[in-house]
Amino acid sequence: MSDITSIPGIGPASAEGFARAGITHADQLREMGAHAAYGAWIAAGNPPHFIGYYALHMALQGRPWNDCRGAEKATLRKSFDALCATARPPEGSADKKGRSRLEAALDEIGLIARR
Template sequence: MPQPITSIHGIGPATAEGFARAGITSAEQLREIGAEAAYEAWIAAGNPPHFIGYYALHMALQGRPWNDCRGAEKAAFRVKFDALKARIDAGIPEMDKGRARLDAALDEIGLIRRD
């Protein structure tokens, strides 16, 4: 039986809901795709990008507390986070960004039709 995402220390219910909107529903699935792809899916699902959430996810998947990330490691994550956001922003027209947020909100309240 799949383990809930919240079984990963450092991932709480709100984060799990955001990943569910992105189609990531189990700890095994999250570990399999990794932090980069998972966070990209997080943003694509209309969840707000946040640097602390980004590196906290990396830390959680390494079994480390979020506040263990410091110095050069944190700076390297900042570079990767900014590159991820820039890549996503470059590929999504402004109108579509709003649409993605709207779709995520409608999905959250159960108004997106699933075929």
């Protein structure tokens, strides 16, 4: 089994996040597929981010992260939003609004801009 960072576009920081989700080998990541692996990423308490989601899709296709555009990107955005609506971080790692404890604390002291 090859190291997860053998996939171009998967660096040490992403590898750490996937390791928290129990995904440590490139073959394991490829077998799961980008969508399921990112669901495991979120469930492990890693913060979801759309760029990371579509960059993972691109990496598993052997494409650069910034190759995602137009209709493909819009379709992936819908999939990402649906995943975020169903994937849940571990109990106690998010508040009632779905924010991490850090985001909630930053908001509480006024460091997150109101929308």
